[in-house]
Amino acid sequence: MTEPRVRPTRAQQRRQTEEAILAAARQMFAEVGYDRTTIRAVAKAAGVDAGLVMHYFGTKDELFSRAAKLPAEQLPAEQLPTDTAEQMTEALLASLATRLDSEPVASLAVLRSMLTNTAAAERYRTAAEPRLNQITAAIPTPDAELRAGLLSAIVHGVIIERYLLGLARLADASPDQIIDLLRPCFQALAAAQTPPPPDQPPTDS
Amino acid sequence: MTEPRVRPTRAQQRRQTEEAILAAARQMFAEVGYDRTTIRAVAKAAGVDAGLVMHYFGTKDELFSRAAKLPAEQLPAEQLPTDTAEQMTEALLASLATRLDSEPVASLAVLRSMLTNTAAAERYRTAAEPRLNQITAAIPTPDAELRAGLLSAIVHGVIIERYLLGLARLADASPDQIIDLLRPCFQALAAAQTPPPPDQPPTDS
DNA sequence: CCCTTCATTCAACACACGTTGATTGAACAA
């Protein structure tokens, strides 16, 4: 039983090193954001020289760009049903539940840097857009676009507070508990039905 | 008709210069965040030398700390009624409407830097906490804390997307339109009435 | 075997930053 490869081929080695750098970069971008992530620190975390990072990725921006790409995990073809608002809502909640369980590091990298880095903000926008359009398509009212924007803002607000700010109330709750509370909220936004006439709902009795 | 003061007194001049520096700093912190804000750039925007900024504020952190303090505008004693969930909800919506109309620059400075600067994150937390407690106090269910956390996350998600990301759907809408859409959403979160019984959510079929 | 390729390292550059200390000159108190 010889180890499959004591000496990996050159191409293998290269891909492996590149992946180690990308993983370290992703982690660091997600933890401290674009600006506070240094090439040198990424290199050290990946166990290589800083020059090598530049040699492979050319530029810090390019490194971020590559690191922020999802490794074909989640985004691909994850599309919401647009037939009815209820279906879409439920699918959106399910997607949120998944993300509340474990959000991919690459996404966290984008989210963390979004507010202070133009490229990250742009990536966020273009990543959110198709999803936004799907949500819009499932909502039958003229203000569907705004409603979809609000739904998206809620999703990201929750994820930001849970992962990036670590606010206890959201960080400690289970995904199911959160989406159960959010369900009527989403339904109210997605379906344009006027909710049970707002006389006073029973406050506590 | 002598101008009221051709030569302002020394104390006046000092306070005036300090305020100019603070205003420039606030603006810049709000626009590009803590890291990308430069003492030199703030000084230039305020029309003074960089050394003077240090002389007055000692440290970039201290400058941020001073610039991020609200000029006694909004936060002071703005407390929500906690008698009933409906009152609280309505007050929360009203407060949101105000903020959607014009959020103080100092707040935007904190929000912009929140994800990449520990001090900003801490300030955000301590600023949000009393408000969170008020919201919690108005909700009669055992999971009131989580519900309050969600309400807070929604508020900040909306503000972030509107002001800091400038997403068109939220940036172009009127405050009233937004809070009208959010009202049932908030009511569903604040009042614990069970929505129409959730029969099985269709997983994917 | 030799020569090329290339993954990797090393030392250095140029620059921008936060910060410091000496210096100037006008406001102020006597």
Next chain:
DNA sequence: TTGTTCAATCAACGTGTGTTGAATGAAGGG
């Protein structure tokens, strides 16, 4: 007027950054 205070400037420091280019040495192909 004289001496002190202090707002403001200026030039410089040390440091950390992204980035570069030459050097090294093992892998791979003929």
